Amino acid sequence: MTDEQERVQPSGVWATAVGVARVRALETERENALFRDPLAQAFATAGGLWPSSPPLPDDEAARRRRLTVSFSIVIRTKFLDDLLQQASASGVRQVVLLGAGMDSRAFRMDWPEGTRLFEVDTAAPLDFKASVLRQERADARCERITVAVDLREDWPGALAAVGHDPAVPTVWIAEGLLIYLPEDAVELLLARISAQSAAGSRMGLTLGSRGVIERFGADAAPGSAASMWVSEMPDDPVGWLAGHGWEADSHTLRERAAAYGRPISTPPQREERPGGLISAVRR
Numbered sequence: 001m002t003d004e005q006e007r008v009q010p011s012g013v014w015a016t017a018v019g020v021a022r023v024r025a026l027e028t029e030r031e032n033a034l035f036r037d038p039l040a041q042a043f044a045t046a047g048g049l050w051p052s053s054p055p056l057p058d059d060e061a062a063r064r065r066r067l068t069v070s071f072s073i074v075i076r077t078k079f080l081d082d083l084l085q086q087a088s089a090s091g092v093r094q095v096v097l098l099g100a101g102m103d104s105r106a107f108r109m110d111w112p113e114g115t116r117l118f119e120v121d122t123a124a125p126l127d128f129k130a131s132v133l134r135q136e137r138a139d140a141r142c143e144r145i146t147v148a149v150d151l152r153e154d155w156p157g158a159l160a161a162v163g164h165d166p167a168v169p170t171v172w173i174a175e176g177l178l179i180y181l182p183e184d185a186v187e188l189l190l191a192r193i194s195a196q197s198a199a200g201s202r203m204g205l206t207l208g209s210r211g212v213i214e215r216f217g218a219d220a221a222p223g224s225a226a227s228m229w230v231s232e233m234p235d236d237p238v239g240w241l242a243g244h245g246w247e248a249d250s251h252t253l254r255e256r257a258a259a260y261g262r263p264i265s266t267p268p269q270r271e272e273r274p275g276g277l278i279s280a281v282r283r
Ligand SMILES: C[S@@+](CC[C@H](N)C(=O)[O-])C[C@H]1O[C@@H](n2cnc3c(N)ncnc32)[C@H](O)[C@@H]1O
Pocket: 013, 014, 016, 017, 020, 021, 098, 099, 100, 101, 102, 103, 120, 121, 122, 125, 149, 150, 151, 152, 174, 175, 176, 177, 180
C-alpha cells in the first residue's frame, strides 16, 4: 500500500492541526505573506481541506468568527516565528514544539548549527505528518526529533528519553494548544515546562482570550475547533507566569496585527485585554 492509502485521516482534536495548515497555505499564497509555509498545502490536501474546505457559514456572525480564527492563526504564526528567531539569536539550541501538529518550522526556518528541535504530539498526527513529509521528500533544516506522547501523561520522561537536556536552555512553543486542555492540565503542563527549563530558556504561548469560549463555542458546529475549546487565559497571565518563574510580556492580537501591517479595523471588544500572545524568559 502507498503512504496515501495507509494514511490515517484527521479526527478529534488533531484534525484542528490540519485546519491550521490550510490557513497557513492560504497565507503562503499572498503576495505580502507574513511567512511562507511551503508544506502547508500538502498537509491540507492530505487532510481533505485543499483545494476546498467546508464552505463559510451563511450566518454573518458565524462567518466573521471563522475569519477571525484564521486571522489569529496568521498573526500568532508570525509572532512565534519571530520569537524563535530571537531565541536562536540568544544562543538557545533546543526547541520544543508542544502539540506540534503540522508545524513545519523545522523545514521552513533557518536554524543555527547544533539546533535540536523536538516535536511533541500524539501518535496519529505525527504518523500522518510523517507520511506527508515522505511524499514531499521534505528535509529538515535542523536535527528534528518527534515524540509521540499525550501531554497529559509523562511527557518530560518521554522527552528526556530522546535526548532533551534540561540543564541547558530550551525554547518552548505551545501554539494553539492550551485552549484544548482543561485548566488543571494547563497548570500541570506549565509546572512541568518550568521544571525542565534552565535559566535563559524562553517560551511562546497562545492563550484563549477571556470570553472566547462563550462567544465562539456557543453555536460551534460539532467537531469544529471551537467546539473543543475548554480553557481561557487567566485574569493576569503575566502574574501567573511570574508565579512559575518566568518574566513574561503579553500582547493582544490587535497590537501585533498592527505591528505586522495588518491592522484590525473594527473597534476593540469591551472584554479585549492583553494576554493572547505571550513571550517569556526564564530567570
Ligand atoms: C490547533 S492544533 C495546533 C498545532 C500546532 N501547534 C500549530 O499551531 O500548527 C492543536 C494540536 O495540539 C495537539 N494536542 C491537543 N491535545 C493534546 C494532548 N493532550 N497531547 C498531545 N497533543 C495534543 C493536537 O493533536 C494538535 O496537533
